């Protein structure tokens with residue numbers, strides 16, 4: 001089979017020398033996975049190269065790294081498809097997690113966040129004692145299945161900007177896992193789960209990076225959005241969830257009364273005058289204050305909108 005020589009640039013790291021780049025050349029064919037590339041570099045050129053890999057089939061979640069700057073699984077990446085016009089590939093360890101050596105990071109913080117969401121079903125006592133059987137309908141199973149398929153690779157968390165900025169945010173993978181049980185009718189701890197998840201859900205910025213990088217198509221951002229649908233059922237009150245309730249009410253009332261969402265009014269009703277004043281100062285500084293006074297056109301078919309909103313209520 002035809003082979004091509006490629007150059008693999010690895011950002012190596014150890015405590016003594018810090019981070020530095022090292023390049024390796026080798027020939028690959030069109031089927032060579034990046035984990036095979038790493039195995040050959042380690043056995044043929046540099047025994048000191050450190051990386052993790054086990055299953056080589058996107059199941060164990062251990063070969064996570066940045067390939068050409070993108071959080072990826074090495075075993076799911078074909079070398080020749082990842083090379084640039086100079087036939088080079090750049091490999092680095094994942095962002096966010098502390099480096100251990102070369103491409104290996106310490107992902108304890110990932111597991112800590114996963115355990116915080118009680119990642120197991122808590123069934124009714126009668127089921128646990130064997131008195132009753134609790135079945136799931138195929139439809140309900142389909143709903144939660146997507147969020148069950150996480151392989152704990154940690155890529156979404158390494159790609160998430162909110163996790164890096166906000167210690168209270170549980171992160172995408174933990175939210176997907178947590179929601180999987182919130183939405184499972186067999187579970188008995190929904191309110192406790194909402195106590196853990198709801199405030200955190202509103203710390204996500206909906207940037208969809210987790211959606212982009214997940215090798216299993218778990219779609220954590222969708223789990224976060226669906227968690228917010230349980231806001232009415234959630235009995236707690238945190239500063240964020242109080243504002244979220246006001247925000248939801250304001251959207252509904254604005255649409256019912258004007259047919260559209262006026263952002264300045266929405267902000268005022270959601271966050272109050274103090275926050276609105278602070279926001280106004282930021283807008284002034286950014287030269288955007290004029291937009292708060294832009295004249296709106298009237299919505300014509302208000303009767304229909306009122307009917308729809310009435311039906312909704």
Ligand code: SF4
Nearest residue numbers: 160204205207208210
């Ligand atoms: S959508 Fe939310 S959870 Fe996903 S990467 Fe962006 S901020 Fe993080």
Ligand code: SF4
Nearest residue numbers: 150151153154156214
């Ligand atoms: S949700 Fe996806 S990207 Fe995140 S840890 Fe699970 S499998 Fe990996």
Ligand code: FES
Nearest residue numbers: 054056061063075
């Ligand atoms: S080696 Fe198991 S997921 Fe890549």
